[in-house]
Amino acid sequence: MTDEVEVTVTVNGRTRQSRVEPRRLLVDYLRHDLGLTGAHIGCEQGVCGACTVLLDGRTARSCLHFAVTVDGSDIRTVEDLADLDELHPIQEMFHQKHALQCGFCTPGFLLTAVELLERTADPDEATIREALMNNVCRCTGYANIVDAVAEAAVELRRGHGA
């Protein structure tokens, strides 16, 4: 009854096909089956956002999905952002603005910022803070993350990268 199920997903542009147990969480599938360890496991109950990925273009908690329920979906993880040794403009701004300390939450914040800036090219601070409610950071106090996202928006509007 709990037999493995075949799952086909596109992860960072590449089609991946696997057989997984139904209870395999998407985050464990990414980390253990595909070796993509950028999505971090924090709370495992949807609160912290460290496991955030883009699921069909929208942020999603990868700890709150089973791999079997996202069969056929398109998934982007933090590994898809940088282009070889050139950081994505949002990553570059996180670096410049000191928007991380320990870095555990950072992949989730980056993907939340990607979703926001793909939808809203020129967000005000309130909009940025609303979007960042998706994610918990215990180091920075958020101010530098908000600054980084605002500056990244400016960079992206100038047409740098992405």
Place this chain on the structure above:
Amino acid sequence: MKPAPFSFVAPESLGEVVRTLAEHGDDAQILAGGQSLVPLMNLRLARPEVVVSINRCHELDYIRLADDRLVIGALVRQIDAETSPLVQAECPLLAKALPHVGLPATRNRGTVCGSLAHCDPLAELPAVALALEAEVVLTNVAGERRVPAHDFFVAEMTTCIEPGEVVSAVTFARQDPGERSAVGEVSNGGHVFPVGGVALRWASSDGICTMARIAAFGVGSVAQRLGDAERALVGSDVGPAAIAAAVAAARSEVDPTGDIHADADYRRHLVGVLLERGLLEGSVHD
């Protein structure tokens, strides 16, 4: 923690879903967006034998008008209802409430019907369903029944859904163009769950209130319609005296409990504050 093992079925039609439920009875659990169910499974507070995903039932992904009601299918994600021009035009109260539900990332996957079926006492949508006189459509192999919201919500995490039934849709009363509505809630430091809140709508004609629907959440084991507060408003001018009467009525008809987030007296006080604020600030459209 990781979920306990389960078997997984992902039917592609409502008919197949209810046949699967009939086969497995109490052992089966519907999975829609999973934003409430999967945390419970991760914590092993829920251990279904069979998970029946409706995520392939595209026939349940619709928002439309039928029989003068707004109908939302079981696969409609909260974000899609929130941004739907039809929802914004016909049920502005629902459109105003949705941005308060969970977080952006959970609204991307969580469904409107799933939140109702989950019946969390702190959830906004059950209260909105009461205020919009919703009917929940429950389907099984024999057919469907329509349950008014006030009968659907039974207690904390408990609805009248019987084994073999699935929430296939929910219907809401359309709001009249002149109606005003508001949603107010308070949460601790932007926490996902509020400590309490209200959802309300009302209409006036020649300055006199002709209809009021008020519901509260977080102040009892289940969302609650505040009938005494409504009666204090209908026939009034919704002026300071009427608002004060409605606030007093609301505070006396709720019976909240205290917890680490807020004590009972605070919650009782809060219902009145949020009701007053809603009545003063409620708008036709946001």
